[in-house]
Amino acid sequence: MIDEFAKDNLHGRLRRDREALLWKLDGLSEYDARRPLTATGTNLLGLVKHVATVEARYFGEVFGRPSPQPLPRWQDSDGSDQWAAEDETREQIVGFYRRTWEHADATIDELPLDAPGHVPWWPEPFSRTNLFAVMIHVLGESMRHAGHADILREGLDGRTGLRPEQETRIDEEARAAHRAKIERAARAAALVKAERSPHTM
Numbered sequence: 001m002i003d004e005f006a007k008d009n010l011h012g013r014l015r016r017d018r019e020a021l022l023w024k025l026d027g028l029s030e031y032d033a034r035r036p037l038t039a040t041g042t043n044l045l046g047l048v049k050h051v052a053t054v055e056a057r058y059f060g061e062v063f064g065r066p067s068p069q070p071l072p073r074w075q076d077s078d079g080s081d082q083w084a085a086e087d088e089t090r091e092q093i094v095g096f097y098r099r100t101w102e103h104a105d106a107t108i109d110e111l112p113l114d115a116p117g118h119v120p121w122w123p124e125p126f127s128r129t130n131l132f133a134v135m136i137h138v139l140g141e142s143m144r145h146a147g148h149a150d151i152l153r154e155g156l157d158g159r160t161g162l163r164p165e166q167e168t169r170i171d172e173e174a175r176a177a178h179r180a181k182i183e184r185a186a187r188a189a190a191l192v193k194a195e196r197s198p199h200t201m
Contacts, residue, residue: 003113010135011108017142018101020162021048022094024149028156034084037152044152045093046083047145052097053081058138059104062117063131067103069096108135 024044025033033045056067084093113132120127154160158175 006132007108007113007135010139011105014135014139014142015101016162017139017146018051018097021051021142021146021149022097023163024146024153024159025090025094030090032156033090036083037155041083042148042152043083044149045090046081047149047152048097049084049088049093050082051142051145052093052100054141055097055104055138056100058119058134059100059107062119062129062134063107063111063115065103065107067100069099104138107131 025048028044034043036043053071056069056071059065060067084090108131111131113130113135115131117129117131117134118127119129119134122129150160158172
């Protein structure tokens with residue numbers, strides 16, 4: 001009973017984060033969906049592509065159920081799963097993600113939480129694992145990257161939230177005042193720290 005509750009709960013959270021990640025692409029131009037938004041090149045469409053690849057591997061080959069869509073070998077990974085090439089369309093990447101959901105969901109639905117799996121890119125003895133541990137791991141990855149996407153999208157146009165019904169219109173004046181208050185607090189704390197520890201200056 002507890003196993004089914006745990007599986008349903010984790011699976012529901014994974015579904016929520018998948019939709020949140022895709023929502024971050026809504027309404028963006030082709031350029032904004034793809035362009036690097038951090039010094040290391042992190043971009044919104046690349047996050048979707050990366051998380052799709054993560055799910056395809058962990059809910060596929062780890063349990064002897066390889067993704068029906070060919071994937072590069074893990075050890076040959078060159079970071080190309082984290083950005084979209086010019087000949088890859090948004091529709092192709094989103095479609096890959098949605099097909100991955102179907103394959104991953106079938107694995108989750110058909111296997112018990114203690115079903116054994118093997119993650120060859122994890123060190124021993126951790127490479128021998130089970131569905132429960134993999135669900136926790138993939139959920140953590142999905143949440144982490146959905147959070148990245150949230151921050152990137154906020155930087156583009158102020159949109160935040162998990163789903164459309166939670167979105168609120170941004171009051172730019174209130175946001176600027178809030179940011180200024182946090183900046184003042186940070187500067188004041190740094191000044192107090194410097195005054196208490198003059199030898200660190």
